[in-house]
Amino acid sequence: MKSRILGISSVVGIGVALYFALYYAPTEQTMGVLQRVFYFHLPQAILSYIAAFLLGFGSLMYLATRDLKWDRFAYCNAELGVLFTATTLITGMIWGRLAWNVWWAGDARTNLELILGLLYVGYLMLRAYLPEREKRARLSTVFGFLAVLDVPINYGAIYWWETQHPKPVLGPRGGGADPDIKIAIYVSLLVFTIVYAWLLTKRLEVARLEDEVGALEASVEAS
Amino acid sequence: MNPGPWWGGVAVAAAYAVVIGSLILFVGLISAKRRKLQARRKELERSR
Numbered sequence: 001m002k003s004r005i006l007g008i009s010s011v012v013g014i015g016v017a018l019y020f021a022l023y024y025a026p027t028e029q030t031m032g033v034l035q036r037v038f039y040f041h042l043p044q045a046i047l048s049y050i051a052a053f054l055l056g057f058g059s060l061m062y063l064a065t066r067d068l069k070w071d072r073f074a075y076c077n078a079e080l081g082v083l084f085t086a087t088t089l090i091t092g093m094i095w096g097r098l099a100w101n102v103w104w105a106g107d108a109r110t111n112l113e114l115i116l117g118l119l120y121v122g123y124l125m126l127r128a129y130l131p132e133r134e135k136r137a138r139l140s141t142v143f144g145f146l147a148v149l150d151v152p153i154n155y156g157a158i159y160w161w162e163t164q165h166p167k168p169v170l171g172p173r174g175g176g177a178d179p180d181i182k183i184a185i186y187v188s189l190l191v192f193t194i195v196y197a198w199l200l201t202k203r204l205e206v207a208r209l210e211d212e213v214g215a216l217e218a219s220v221e222a223s
Numbered sequence: 224m225n226p227g228p229w230w231g232g233v234a235v236a237a238a239y240a241v242v243i244g245s246l247i248l249f250v251g252l253i254s255a256k257r258r259k260l261q262a263r264r265k266e267l268e269r270s271r
Contacts, residue, residue: 014243022235031224033231037238044242087245091238098226098234195246202253209260216267223271 003205006198013191025184034098039184041091043192048088048116049151050196051081055123056148059141071137072207074144078123080199081147085117100164108157109165112150119147133214 021039028035058074061067092110093103104110123143130136158165177185226234 018239021239031231032226033228034226034234036231036235040239040242083245083249087242090241094234094238094241098230099224101224199246199249199253202250206253206257206260209257209264213260213264213267216264216271220267220270 003198003201006194006201010191010195010198013194017188017191020184020187025181026178028178028181031099034095037091037095039188040192041088041095042185043189044084044088044091045113046189047192047196048081048084048113049155050193051077051084051120052116052147052151054200055081055120055144059144062137063141066134068133068137068211071140072204072211074137075124075127075140076200076203076207078120078144078147079203080196081120082117082124083199084196085113085120088113089117096164105164107163107165108161109154109163112154112157116147116150116154119143119150123147 017039021036025036025039027033054077055074058070058072058077062070062074089110092113096105096110097103120143123140126143127136127140130139157163158167225231
């Protein structure tokens with residue numbers, strides 16, 4: 001039921017986000033229409049960070065409690081991390097090709113986002129090589145914590161090093177964006193957060209099913 | 224750099240298609256995996 005409500009909200013929400021991004025928000029003066037990529041790019045980037053924090057939280061809770069539900073929570077977030085990092089990088093590349101005339105600027109922000117994506121992939125690859133359930137859960141937490149470490153460095157990269165990546169337009173250190181542009185960004189962020197929650201709920205249901213089938217297979221083999 | 228409304232529009236359409244397409248693909252993969260696991264569970268429950 002929860003998954004169904006989130007699913008309907010996600011589908012309707014994407015329609016609303018499209019309306020705000022394409023019609024409600026004014027065309028930005030410097031970048032023109034291209035700036036509208038930002039309404040989808042920014043939420044993907046923020047959610048790729050949130051995935052890391054949730055992965056780290058799940059890993060920590062697993063180590064503290066040894067309850068496999070936290071391990072499931074961690075690796076479902078790692079999978080969503082791969083998805084949201086990939087969409088962040090691809091939408092950023094599309095934007096960069098027209099704004100900077102390069103597909104890959106190779107600056108600290110973009111490279112650290114790629115590293116974050118590789119940490120998620122590394123986490124999932126490590127798990128694939130470890131057949132024993134508890135050992136898999138315990139050892140993979142290392143990659144989970146590394147992903148968490150990447151996020152503050154990734155966020156601070158645009159302040160600490162010379163990068164081509166634009167400075168933030170939201171928050172206390174943000175630039176002066178048009179209020180309608182800010183509203184469109186907040187709507188898009190809210191919608192993609194609901195989408196994330198929906199995907200996580202759906203993925204967790206399948207993860208529980210995976211463990212049930214694993215346990216059934218073990219009991220059938222034993223009998 | 225402002226690439227103009229035509230190329231800007233193409234970039235926006237491509238970026239939005241990537242995001243929405245990826246979400247649809249992810250949901251499709253999860254749903255397929257779920258159906259496969261449910262079938263396997265039924266099969267295992269019968270063989271117990």
